[in-house]
Amino acid sequence: MSYAVIKGAGYALVHTPDMIIHNGTTQTTERITNPDSEYLKKLPEHIRSYEKVVNYAPNQVYIGNMKPSDLEEIEMPWCNTEVEGADRFGKFGEIMPQDEFIALLKIVDAFDLVKIEKGFTQTLKEKITNHPLFKKDVEKLKDGEELAEIEKFVNEQHAEAIYHNELLVGCVKRAHDVDTNLTAHILFENLVVKASGVLAFKNLIEKNNIHVEDIDYVIECSEEACGDMNQRGGGNFAKAIAECGGALNATGSDTRGFCAAPTHALIQAASLVKAGTYENVVIVAGGATAKLGMNGKDHVKKDLPILEDVLGAFAILISKNDGVNPVIRTDLVGRHTVGTGSSPQAVITSLITAPLDKGGLKITDIDKYSVEMQNPDITKPAGAGDVPEANYKMIAALGVKRKDLERKDILIFVKNHGMPGWAPTQGHIPSGVPYAGFAREELTTGDLNRAMIVGKGSLFLGRMTNLFDGVSVVIERNSGVEEVRGGVSQEEIKNMIAESMRDFAAHLLGE
Amino acid sequence: MTEKYGAENVIVLFGAAEAESAGLAAETVTNGDPTFAGSLAGVQLGLKTYHAVEPEFKEAVDADVYEEQIGMMEMVLDVDAIIEEMSSMREQFCKF
Numbered sequence: 001m002s003y004a005v006i007k008g009a010g011y012a013l014v015h016t017p018d019m020i021i022h023n024g025t026t027q028t029t030e031r032i033t034n035p036d037s038e039y040l041k042k043l044p045e046h047i048r049s050y051e052k053v054v055n056y057a058p059n060q061v062y063i064g065n066m067k068p069s070d071l072e073e074i075e076m077p078w079c080n081t082e083v084e085g086a087d088r089f090g091k092f093g094e095i096m097p098q099d100e101f102i103a104l105l106k107i108v109d110a111f112d113l114v115k116i117e118k119g120f121t122q123t124l125k126e127k128i129t130n131h132p133l134f135k136k137d138v139e140k141l142k143d144g145e146e147l148a149e150i151e152k153f154v155n156e157q158h159a160e161a162i163y164h165n166e167l168l169v170g171c172v173k174r175a176h177d178v179d180t181n182l183t184a185h186i187l188f189e190n191l192v193v194k195a196s197g198v199l200a201f202k203n204l205i206e207k208n209n210i211h212v213e214d215i216d217y218v219i220e221c222s223e224e225a226c227g228d229m230n231q232r233g234g235g236n237f238a239k240a241i242a243e244c245g246g247a248l249n250a251t252g253s254d255t256r257g258f259c260a261a262p263t264h265a266l267i268q269a270a271s272l273v274k275a276g277t278y279e280n281v282v283i284v285a286g287g288a289t290a291k292l293g294m295n296g297k298d299h300v301k302k303d304l305p306i307l308e309d310v311l312g313a314f315a316i317l318i319s320k321n322d323g324v325n326p327v328i329r330t331d332l333v334g335r336h337t338v339g340t341g342s343s344p345q346a347v348i349t350s351l352i353t354a355p356l357d358k359g360g361l362k363i364t365d366i367d368k369y370s371v372e373m374q375n376p377d378i379t380k381p382a383g384a385g386d387v388p389e390a391n392y393k394m395i396a397a398l399g400v401k402r403k404d405l406e407r408k409d410i411l412i413f414v415k416n417h418g419m420p421g422w423a424p425t426q427g428h429i430p431s432g433v434p435y436a437g438f439a440r441e442e443l444t445t446g447d448l449n450r451a452m453i454v455g456k457g458s459l460f461l462g463r464m465t466n467l468f469d470g471v472s473v474v475i476e477r478n479s480g481v482e483e484v485r486g487g488v489s490q491e492e493i494k495n496m497i498a499e500s501m502r503d504f505a506a507h508l509l510g511e
Numbered sequence: 512m513t514e515k516y517g518a519e520n521v522i523v524l525f526g527a528a529e530a531e532s533a534g535l536a537a538e539t540v541t542n543g544d545p546t547f548a549g550s551l552a553g554v555q556l557g558l559k560t561y562h563a564v565e566p567e568f569k570e571a572v573d574a575d576v577y578e579e580q581i582g583m584m585e586m587v588l589d590v591d592a593i594i595e596e597m598s599s600m601r602e603q604f605c606k607f
Contacts, residue, residue, distance in 0.1 A: 345583040385529050390587065397586035407586065 003327035004273035005478065007280075007319040009437035010204025011062050011093040013424065014101045014196055014311040015053045016292060018163035023188070024292035024308075039297050044166075046296075048079075048305045050097045055082035058375045058422035059310065063090030064437055068373075068419040078377045079305055092437045093203035095310070099164055103128050104195040105172070107140045108244050113187055115153060116162075116170035118144035133202045145170075160184035179229040186226075189289055192311065193224045194240055197286030200313035201245040204282065210317060216278035218242040218252030221265035222285040223427050225256075241284055250282075258462070259372070261285070262314070262433040263455025263471045269318040270328035270473070281318045283433075287311025287426050294425060295382035307378045312429035316436045323482030323493070326443035326451075326475050332359045334454070334472035342468055348394045351454055351472045353402065359474065363399035366417065366474070367448040370435030371395075372456060373421040387430075391454075392418035431455040432472075443477045451475045513556055519607045522559045524568065530592035533562050534600055541604030557606030562597050564590045 021027055021043060030037055053059060057078050060066040065087060074081050088095045096104070103124040106114045116124065121144030128138050150171050153159035159171035172191060175182035197220060205212050220238035227234030238252030255265045262285060269281035289311065296306050321327065334355040340346050356363065371391035379387055396413040399405045405413055423430035432453035442448040456470040482493055513521055523540050527533035535545065537560040544551040561568045564585050569577055 343580045343584075344587075345580060348583065383529065383532050383535070390528060393587040394583060397583040400586060401583060410586065 002321040002481070003329060004270040004318050005321055005325035005327050006316060006436055006440050006475065007322065007325050008204055008208030008210055008317040009092055009440060010200045010207055010315045011064065011434070011437060012196060012199040012203055012313045013059055013062055013095045014098070014199070014287065015050050015095060015309060016098050016101065016289065016311055017047045017309060018098060018166065019289045020047060020293040020296070020306055020309055022161065022163055023289035024294065024296070025290045026293050026296050039300055042300050043296065043306065046300050046304070046306045048309055052082065052305070053309060054088050054095050055086040057081060057083050058377065059095055060086050060090065061422040062312070062434065063094060064092030065090040068422055068438065071420040071422060076377060077304065079307060091207060093200060093207065096199060099124060100127050100131060101195065102162055102164060102170060103141055104134065104199060105191050107134060107137045108195045108198050109191060111175060113173045113175060114170065114191065115145045115150050115173065116141070117147050117150055120144065120164070120169040133206055158184055160188040176228065181227055181229050181232050190224055190226045192289050193222050193286035194237060194244070195286065196311050196313040197222065197237065197241045197284050197315070198244040200286070200315040201241055201282065201284050204315035204317060205245065208317065212246045213249050215242070215247040215250045215280045215282055217272065217281045218247065218250050219265045219269055219281065219283045220252065220254045220285060221256070221261035221283055221428060223256070223258060223261070223288060238284070257469060258457030258459055259427045259431045260455035260457030260469050260471055261428050262431050263453055263473065266316065266318070266328065266433065266453060267330060267333055267471060267473050270330045273318050273320050274330055279320045282315055283318065284315040285428055286313045287429065291426050295378060298382040302381045304381055307375070308425055310424050312424045312426040314429065314433055316433065321478070321482060323480050324444060324478055326440060327478050329359070329474040329476055332356070332474040336468065336470040338467065344394055345398070347468070347470065348398050351470050352395050352452070353398060355472060355474060363395060363402065363404040364413070364417070366450050366452045368419065368435070368439070368442070368451045369395060369417055369454065370419070370432045370439070370451060371454045372430045372432070373419070373423045373434045374425050374430040375421045375423060378425050386421070388418060388421040389414060439475050443475060449477045513558070518556055518558055522561065525560065525562045527562070528588060530589060530596040533593055534596035537597060537600040538604065541600055555604070557604055559605055559607050560597060560600060562593050564588055565594055565597060
């Protein structure tokens with residue numbers, strides 16, 4: 001069997017200003033430990049408007065309206081520059097405002113746990129009627145609830161409040177009165193993952209002319225867990241998202257691995273397709289409200305806006321070889337194993353040079369490395385430096401040690417083989433996969449031949465192991481030979497392609 | 512640990528990637544937590560602090576092991592900035 005290909009990618013961001021304040025853990029922790037803090041007082045002044053979030057260059061890159069390299073032309077901090085002619089919709093997806101997302105929470109809610117105030121429901125109906133992907137779902141918003149009813153759920157029954165423009169507009173109810181895994185807080189976070197995952201999934205389908213009924217399998221790879229007290233992480237976000245996305249012929253499962261999970265999922269999907277188990281597999285992940293405003297204290301201290309103000313989501317379709325789209329070289333996979341060790345050198349060797357050695361490649365044979373593409377506008381003021389740049393320097397330094405490049409060329413390598421980061425710091429979201437959409441373009445119509453996707457995860461956060469984790473995989477330009485069952489020769493394939501091109505040309509002339 | 516072994520017998524070794532964060536960590540175990548948040552707020556331990564890329568550490572360990580474990584990062588990090596920051600912390604706050 002030949003390699004699987006990246007057939008399409010969808011990306012979505014959701015601007016969630018009120019959720020930063022009410023659901024981001026930096027803020028909720030501060031409210032418990034230091035309720036009168038200066039930070040909490042100043043925070044609302046630092047929250048950006050939806051327009052500013054749409055006009056923010058890294059966000060425009062995320063949805064495909066700008067290229068990663070465009071960021072090199074903008075002086076940092078990027079938040080000081082608003083992109084002219086920015087659009088909420090892009091070729092890869094969209095940036096959704098908070099009110100529409102609250103409607104989406106209700107639309108994807110299968111257990112009537114989301115309650116939205118009556119008047120606000122009317123406003124949402126008008127907005128959703130105009131949304132290209134959800135206009136058919138307006139009825140799912142129902143008529144809404146009286147505000148007094150919502151206040152009762154929040155004040156007396158531990159419901160998680162939903163705010164918009166600092167007003168209570170709805171809530172997520174708990175699903176059980178004693179089960180700690182079905183609390184309103186957990187259900188809210190899980191519904192956020194589901195809803196934002198559905199948004200990315202729908203964008204993937206819509207923007208890439210995919211027949212949703214062709215999807216066989218979905219792998220969800222976010223960082224949340226759903227289940228009740230008898231199976232905390234039972235799952236299955238994947239099937240829930242597939243259901244909302246209309247993928248009638250799909251089933252699925254969840255893959256977890258902290259921030260590395262999307263790259264694990266990518267390798268799994270490509271392997272399932274290569275093995276012939278499934279033809280079309282979608283990997284998808286929604287975003288996390290917990291990480292909103294994670295570095296907010298540093299941003300406010302440095303008089304910057306709260307830059308962690310969006311949820312991130314993505315969906316990527318992996319399909320059998322079509323002779324066109326870039327192939328996923330599942331034979332060139334890097335793994336940080338149990339025995340690898342934790343020094344940066346051991347980590348980079350296992351993830352970067354080990355797979356290259358398998359393919360007889362040099363570090364410079366990979367045109368673009370997509371590492372953790374965290375936006376440095378967010379991480380630098382928080383003291384975490386420029387994460388992608390640090391990774392590129394490490395890769396280059398290893399290249400010097402292997403004599404693949406000269407020491408004086410480290411910075412040139414970083415510029416040519418790297419990219420500035422543009423992904424929101426949503427844990428799993430920056431992890432290699434934000435580049436998949438661009439990789440598909442640059443390895444087909446563009447002039448690149450090889451890219452590497454690298455995902456890394458901090459497993460120790462779960463307290464089950466002190467280990468760190470990571471996986472990587474090489475993506476390559478398609479050699480153009482399509483896989484056809486039944487042993488059709490290359491010559492016949494060429495004839496078939498030529499024939500369909502002639503048909504297409506005739507069709508165009510006919511119009 | 513400083514109570515058990517004596518502060519003069521403890522060296523704190525850092526591996527932080529940025530001079531600023533290495534300095535902040537060094538300040539915490541010398542002059543006390545500058546953010547006044549943790550258990551070392553206001554506690555001046557004055558410990559000896561070094562970063563793994565500083566020459567004092569490099570000269571004290573096996574050169575081959577150093578090259579294998581740290582050689583790559585030495586190329587990547589802004590070693591001069593880290594040395595400057597760490598020396599400044601030692602000069603200001605180290606008691607030993």
